[in-house]
Amino acid sequence: MKLLDIKDVFFTYPDGDSVRTILDHVNVTFEKGHFYAIVGSSGSGKTTFLTLIAGLDSAKEGSILFKDKDIAEIGLWEYRRNHVGMVFQSYNLIPYMTGLENVLVAMGISGKLHKKREAYELLESIGIAKSKADRNVRRLSGGEQQRIAIARAMANQPDIIVADEPTGNLDGETEDTIIGLFKQLAQDKDKCVIVVTHSEKVAKHADYILRLHATKGTFVIEDNR
Amino acid sequence: MNSLKRAWLSVIRKPGKNFLLFFIVTLLTTLMAASLAIRIASNNVTAEMQNRIGLQVSIAPERTELAYGMVGQHIPYSELKKVVSYKGVKSFNYGISYTFQMYKPEQRHMVLVEGTQNPDITHYWPNSKVIAGRTFTEKELAEGAYVMVVSKQMADLYNVEVGDNFPLGRKYSMYFDPFEEWFDMEVIGIVDGPEVTRSNLFEGEFIDYMTYYFSETQRDWDRFPIAIAPNIVIDTQIINTKLNYRLVGINLRQNVRMRIPILEMESFEAVTEMRKLYGKKLPMPFKFNFADDQILAVLGPIGTLNMIAEAVMVFTMIIAVFVCSLIILLYLKERRHEIGIYFALGEKKRNIVLQVVMEVWIVSVLAMTLSVFAGTWIAKGFSSELIRLQLLMAEVQKGKDDIINDNIPSKEEVVQAYTVKMSNEYILLFTGLAMFTVTASTIVPIVNILKLKPKEILL
Numbered sequence: 001m002k003l004l005d006i007k008d009v010f011f012t013y014p015d016g017d018s019v020r021t022i023l024d025h026v027n028v029t030f031e032k033g034h035f036y037a038i039v040g041s042s043g044s045g046k047t048t049f050l051t052l053i054a055g056l057d058s059a060k061e062g063s064i065l066f067k068d069k070d071i072a073e074i075g076l077w078e079y080r081r082n083h084v085g086m087v088f089q090s091y092n093l094i095p096y097m098t099g100l101e102n103v104l105v106a107m108g109i110s111g112k113l114h115k116k117r118e119a120y121e122l123l124e125s126i127g128i129a130k131s132k133a134d135r136n137v138r139r140l141s142g143g144e145q146q147r148i149a150i151a152r153a154m155a156n157q158p159d160i161i162v163a164d165e166p167t168g169n170l171d172g173e174t175e176d177t178i179i180g181l182f183k184q185l186a187q188d189k190d191k192c193v194i195v196v197t198h199s200e201k202v203a204k205h206a207d208y209i210l211r212l213h214a215t216k217g218t219f220v221i222e223d224n225r
Numbered sequence: 226m227n228s229l230k231r232a233w234l235s236v237i238r239k240p241g242k243n244f245l246l247f248f249i250v251t252l253l254t255t256l257m258a259a260s261l262a263i264r265i266a267s268n269n270v271t272a273e274m275q276n277r278i279g280l281q282v283s284i285a286p287e288r289t290e291l292a293y294g295m296v297g298q299h300i301p302y303s304e305l306k307k308v309v310s311y312k313g314v315k316s317f318n319y320g321i322s323y324t325f326q327m328y329k330p331e332q333r334h335m336v337l338v339e340g341t342q343n344p345d346i347t348h349y350w351p352n353s354k355v356i357a358g359r360t361f362t363e364k365e366l367a368e369g370a371y372v373m374v375v376s377k378q379m380a381d382l383y384n385v386e387v388g389d390n391f392p393l394g395r396k397y398s399m400y401f402d403p404f405e406e407w408f409d410m411e412v413i414g415i416v417d418g419p420e421v422t423r424s425n426l427f428e429g430e431f432i433d434y435m436t437y438y439f440s441e442t443q444r445d446w447d448r449f450p451i452a453i454a455p456n457i458v459i460d461t462q463i464i465n466t467k468l469n470y471r472l473v474g475i476n477l478r479q480n481v482r483m484r485i486p487i488l489e490m491e492s493f494e495a496v497t498e499m500r501k502l503y504g505k506k507l508p509m510p511f512k513f514n515f516a517d518d519q520i521l522a523v524l525g526p527i528g529t530l531n532m533i534a535e536a537v538m539v540f541t542m543i544i545a546v547f548v549c550s551l552i553i554l555l556y557l558k559e560r561r562h563e564i565g566i567y568f569a570l571g572e573k574k575r576n577i578v579l580q581v582v583m584e585v586w587i588v589s590v591l592a593m594t595l596s597v598f599a600g601t602w603i604a605k606g607f608s609s610e611l612i613r614l615q616l617l618m619a620e621v622q623k624g625k626d627d628i629i630n631d632n633i634p635s636k637e638e639v640v641q642a643y644t645v646k647m648s649n650e651y652i653l654l655f656t657g658l659a660m661f662t663v664t665a666s667t668i669v670p671i672v673n674i675l676k677l678k679p680k681e682i683l684l
Contacts, residue, residue, distance in 0.1 A: 051680045051684060054569075056569065056678075056679050056680040056684070057678075077571045077573070079571070080569060080570065081570065082571070086683075088684070092683055094566060095563075096234065096235065096239055097234060101226065105231065105567075105570070106570050108226040108227050109567070109571060109572045109576075110570075110571070164684060
């Protein structure tokens with residue numbers, strides 16, 4: 001089922017006196033229940049593309065349709081609050097809070113879930129036990145912090161989960177676990193998971209690989225299923 | 226978890242980082258509290274002193290003129306009428322301590338005459354009420370009708386009823402040129418409330434030729450209060466001043482005092498206005514004696530302290546806004562990631578602003594609780610010594626011989642009245658000012674936050 005439709009998206013950055021084209025009239029469609037990996041060389045525009053589909057920035061031209069409605073019309077803040085969950089390379093957890101509180105913050109902002117019990121269940125579902133959920137996040141391992149970040153991304157019950165290099169700071173074993181979690185979210189929870197990565201290992205597990213050409217500013221899509 | 230809970234967690238989980246803000250807010254708000262406490266105490270003492278003196282303006286002859294024998298002059302009634310018709314004049318009174326003799330000479334009671342323009346008897350006899358008849362009509366007051374309102378004690382003593390005509394007189398027996406005057410007054414009302422005062426002034430300060438006469442028979446005198454319409458007093462003054470002319474140098478003060486019109490003003494603004502309008506228009510040798518002149522003389526040092534306190538307070542508020550803004554800016558710079566996360570999660574900007582303001586408020590309320598006590602303590606120690614020193618240095622001038630001067634408080638009374646205390650007014654004002662200051666100090670940091678872009682912070 002078509003969830004996110006990227007239509008003719010064009011994006012440039014100022015580069016000294018000139019303008020550098022990052023995305024040149026890109027057209028891509030993302031569907032529910034699939035795991036997408038966006039790969040490409042550094043500076044190719046992967047993260048820029050991610051910020052656009054996450055609603056953190058707006059395209060210069062073109063439109064991004066969520067369930068056939070332009071996210072600009074929905075409103076970027078509203079879109080982020082209710083339809084997208086974000087996971088970052090450096091976790092970006094609030095450092096003076098526990099894992100549970102980090103999830104509760106996101107729940108409170110979206111307003112969809114409120115109760116501690118629901119937060120514990122969510123954390124439990126991604127492998128964080130209550131004892132760890134109640135610890136300050138600085139006292140958790142990188143893998144555990146990233147699980148909490150994923151739980152937080154799930155807190156607003158989004159249709160789309162976007163992740164920017166989510167395994168970049170993790171060891172090999174933990175990387176596998178996190179990849180497994182993303183696959184699980186796509187397959188079992190019917191989410192649309194879009195991960196930006198340098199890692200071919202991560203890309204290998206994706207249903208689709210979107211390779212971004214740095215010079216052309218366009219995607220080549222590989223069906224990896 | 227809402228923004229308020231987040232604010233609370235932020236404060237209690239990072240006490241070290243909040244300490245700098247707490248310390249600075251405590252320091253600056255203590256200064257504010259001390260200044261405010263001094264200001265309130267100064268204002269209170271000023272108000273108390275003003276109340277003590279009252280909003281009075283008197284019209285008195287210059288002391289120097291009296292000494293040269295010009296006491297025979299009195300302010301013409303036409304001139305006085307111009308002055309008292311000014312809208313800022315609440316009431317006026319001519320007859321302070323004006324003594325008349327009753328009709329029954331053998332008893333020789335005296336009456337304390339209040340020549341008045343005010344039909345409200347409680348104005349000069351607080352807590353009294355008319356128990357028979359009525360008070361003056363506007364017409365009677367304007368025309369100076371020969372009517373009077375008498376105290377119940379006097380009515381009982383002389384068996385007077387409303388509607389009776391009662392002769393009121395004054396009789397002087399001098400070594401030479403005896404003098405006597407009588408007025409046939411109609412009693413229009415009887416009042417319960419005004420106190421009869423007993424005086425033996427003839428044995429004491431009031432020694433003159435009249436004393437000689439009265440002291441032959443009786444030394445203690447009951448003074449029965451009565452009120453009369455004002456023009457009668459003016460009439461009698463003309464005669465009286467002739468008498469005074471002969472008494473110059475013997476008991477100038479007491480006699481002059483009898484014919485000083487005292488004007489009760491509506492407000493200090495009215496006093497100021499009157500000073501502008503009529504200040505220099507009275508015929509010689511009469512001059513206004515303004516109560517606020519006297520207040521200023523006594524309260525000058527208090528005013529100086531008040532000004533210093535105000536300057537310190539304003540300066541502190543400006544510094545507090547500046548310093549606290551910088552601290553909050555630094556504090557939020559460290560938390561850019563956290564704010565970026567809120568943005569990424571789609572948190573409303575107003576909730577982020579609310580969280581920051583609440584955090585600052587929580588820290589500030591703790592700091593202000595400490596400051597309100599510290600400020601009072603500092604203000605007490607600092608200001609009482611300063612005020613004592615300043616009052617010792619100040620010389621209060623009491624140049625004019627006037628009833629207003631009699632009410633001027635001494636330096637000791639001013640010091641005694643000056644008390645710094647933790648009143649509700651102080652706490653409320655301080656809380657309002659301090660909260661305004663710390664809230665103002667969040668404006669620049671908040672504007673800075675709202676300019677942040679989540680993409681630039683997080684990715």
